[in-house]
Amino acid sequence: MNPYIPILVIGAFGFGFGVFSIVAAALTGPKRYNRAKAAAYECGIEPSPQAQGGGRFPVKYFLTAMLFIIFDIEIVFLYPWAVSFDQLGLFGLVEMVLFIGTVFVAYAYVWRRGGLEWD
Amino acid sequence: MTTAQLIGQDPGWIIAVKGLIVFAVCILLTLMSVWGERRIVSIMQMRIGPNRVGKFGLLQALADGVKLALKEDLIPKAADRIVFVIAPIISATTCFMSFAVIPFTGKVNFFGHETAMQLTDLPVGVLYVLSIASVGVYGIVLAGWSSGSTYPLLGGLRSSAQVISYEVAMGLSLVAVFIYAGSMSTSDIVAAQDKWWYSVVLFPSFVIYAISMVGETNRAPFDLAEAEGELVGGFHTEYSSLKFALFFLAEYVNIIAVSALATTLFLGGYHAFPGLGFTESWLGGWFTLFWFAIKVLGFFFVFVWLRGTLPRLRYDQFMKFGWKVLIPVSLAWILIVATLRTLSLEGAPQAVIVGFTLGIVLIVLAVSSLFDRAREKNEVTARDIGEISTPSFPVPALPVAKARLEDHV
Numbered sequence: 001m002n003p004y005i006p007i008l009v010i011g012a013f014g015f016g017f018g019v020f021s022i023v024a025a026a027l028t029g030p031k032r033y034n035r036a037k038a039a040a041y042e043c044g045i046e047p048s049p050q051a052q053g054g055g056r057f058p059v060k061y062f063l064t065a066m067l068f069i070i071f072d073i074e075i076v077f078l079y080p081w082a083v084s085f086d087q088l089g090l091f092g093l094v095e096m097v098l099f100i101g102t103v104f105v106a107y108a109y110v111w112r113r114g115g116l117e118w119d
Numbered sequence: 120m121t122t123a124q125l126i127g128q129d130p131g132w133i134i135a136v137k138g139l140i141v142f143a144v145c146i147l148l149t150l151m152s153v154w155g156e157r158r159i160v161s162i163m164q165m166r167i168g169p170n171r172v173g174k175f176g177l178l179q180a181l182a183d184g185v186k187l188a189l190k191e192d193l194i195p196k197a198a199d200r201i202v203f204v205i206a207p208i209i210s211a212t213t214c215f216m217s218f219a220v221i222p223f224t225g226k227v228n229f230f231g232h233e234t235a236m237q238l239t240d241l242p243v244g245v246l247y248v249l250s251i252a253s254v255g256v257y258g259i260v261l262a263g264w265s266s267g268s269t270y271p272l273l274g275g276l277r278s279s280a281q282v283i284s285y286e287v288a289m290g291l292s293l294v295a296v297f298i299y300a301g302s303m304s305t306s307d308i309v310a311a312q313d314k315w316w317y318s319v320v321l322f323p324s325f326v327i328y329a330i331s332m333v334g335e336t337n338r339a340p341f342d343l344a345e346a347e348g349e350l351v352g353g354f355h356t357e358y359s360s361l362k363f364a365l366f367f368l369a370e371y372v373n374i375i376a377v378s379a380l381a382t383t384l385f386l387g388g389y390h391a392f393p394g395l396g397f398t399e400s401w402l403g404g405w406f407t408l409f410w411f412a413i414k415v416l417g418f419f420f421v422f423v424w425l426r427g428t429l430p431r432l433r434y435d436q437f438m439k440f441g442w443k444v445l446i447p448v449s450l451a452w453i454l455i456v457a458t459l460r461t462l463s464l465e466g467a468p469q470a471v472i473v474g475f476t477l478g479i480v481l482i483v484l485a486v487s488s489l490f491d492r493a494r495e496k497n498e499v500t501a502r503d504i505g506e507i508s509t510p511s512f513p514v515p516a517l518p519v520a521k522a523r524l525e526d527h528v
Binding site: 096 | 123126127129131134135137138139141142146187188189190191192193194195196197204207208211212213214215216218219238239240241246247266267268269270271272273276279280283284286287290291294295297298301302303351356357360361362364365434435438439442443446447450453454457458460461464465
C-alpha cells in the first residue's frame with residue numbers, strides 16, 4: 001500500500017478534531033453581543049494601522065525569512081550528500097567543503113554588514 | 120524483512136486502528152502533561168499546584184477543557200473571519216501529522232497480525248517531520264495576522280521568526296546523524312543505533328538539537344512570543360474558547376513530537392537502555408514501548424525543568440544565539456564529522472586521524488581564548504567609558520564628575 005496513506009489518516013483525525021472543536025464551541029458557548037468584547041485587545045482604542053489593510057511591521061522579519069531560505073536550501077543540498085556519504089567518499093567531501101565555504105562567505109558578509117543584529 | 124516492508128503489508132483496518140491509537144494517545148498525553156507540568160513546576164516553586172479535581176488533580180486539564188468549551192467563542196470585529204478560524208485548524212492538524220513516521224515499538228503482534236507500531240516508514244522520514252513542522256508555522260503566523268490587533272501581530276511575527284531561525288540549526292544538527300546512519304528513514308536510524316546511541320557518538324549534534332527543539336516549540340526560556348509583560352499572550356491573544364484550546368493542544372503535542380524525534384534520532388528510539396536488551400526477548404515486542412515512553416517523558420521533564428529554572432531571554436540575545444552560535448558551530452561540526460568519517464573510510468592510518476582530532480581541539484582552544492580576550496578588552500573599554508561619562512554637548516558638570524575628569528587629565 002502507498003506509504004503516504006497513513007499520513008492522510010492521521011491528518012484526517014487531526015483535521016476532524018479541529019473542525020469538531022470549533023463547531024462544538026460555537027454550539028455550546030453562550031452568545032451575548034457586547035461592543036467592547038468585539039474590540040481589539042487594547043485600552044479601548046482601535047489600533048489604527050491594521051495588519052491586513054497594508055499596515056507595516058519591521059523589515060527585520062522579512063530579512064530573517066530571506067536568510068532562512070538561503071540556509072534551508074543549503075540544508076536541502078546537505079541531506080542527499082549525507083545520506084549517500086559512503087558512496088561519494090572523498091570526492092563528495094571536497095565538493096561539499098567548497099559549497100559550504102561559498103555559503104559561509106555570504107554568511108560572513110551578512111554578519112559583517114549587521115544583517116544578524118537585532119536592536 | 121525491513122520495517123518498511125513489514126508496515127507496507129498492513130491492511131486498511133490496521134492503519135485506521137493505529138492512526139486512532141496514536142491520535143488518542145496524543146490527546147491523552149496532552150491532558151496528562153498539562154497536569155504533570157503544573158504539578159512539577161509547583162513542586163519546584165514550593166507550592167501545591169492543582170490537586171482538587173479528581174485524584175491528585177488528575178482531571179484538572181479535562182476540567183479546563185470543558186470550561187473553555189462553555190465559554191463564548193469571540194471573533195474580534197477587526198479580524199479576518201475566515202483565516203481566523205482556519206489558523207487553529209492548521210496548527211491542530213500539523214502537530215498530529217508529525218507522529219506518522221515515529222517508530223514507537225519494534226516488531227509486535229497487533230491483534231494476531233505481525234507489524235510494528237509505526238504508522239508509515241518513508242525513506243525521507245525525518246525530512247517529512249521537518250517539513251510538517253514548517254507548515255505548522257503557518258498556523259502561528261496566520262493567527263497573528265488575522266486577529267486584526269497589534270499584540271497578536273507582533274507575537275505571531277516573533278514566533279515565526281523564532282521557529283524558522285531555530286529550524287535551520289535543527290536541520291543542520293541532523294546532517295551528522297544521516298552521515299552515520301546512511302539513511303533518512305526513522306526506523307533505519309533506530310536500527311543503526313544498535314550498538315551506540317548517537318547522543319554519545321555525535322554529542323555536539325545532540326546538544327544543538329536539544330537547544331533548538333526548545334526554541335522551535337516556543338518554550339521557556341525561549342517563550343518570547345508570549346512574553347506576558349510585553350505581548351500579553353502573543354499570537355493567540357484574541358483567541359478564546361476551544362480555538363484557544365486548539366493552540367494549547369498543538370503546543371503540547373509539538374513538545375511530545377520533538378521529544379519523540381529526539382528519542383528516535385539520538386537516544387536509540389525504542390531500544391532498551393544499555394545492558395537491559397534482554398527485556399525485549401523476555402517480555403515481548405510491546406515492552407519496547409515502555410523504553411520509548413520513558414525516554415520521551417524524560418525529555419518532557421527536562422522541558423518543565425527548564426521552565427522552572429531559567430528566566431526568559433531577551434529577543435536580540437535569542438536571535439543572536441541562534442544565528443551567530445548554533446549555525447556556525449553546527450556547520451563546523453558537520454565538516455569535522457565528514458572529514459573523520461572519510462578518513463576512516465579511505466583507510467587512513469590511525470596517526471592521521473589522531474593528528475586531525477588533536478588539530479581540531481587546538482583550533483577550538485585557540486578560537487575560544489581569542490574570544491575570551493576580545494570580551495575582556497570590551498569589558499575594560501566599557502568600564503573606562505562608564506567612568507568618564509561626558510557627553511559631546513556642553514553640560515554643567517557635576518562637582519564629583521568634574522573632580523574625576525581632572526584626575527584623568
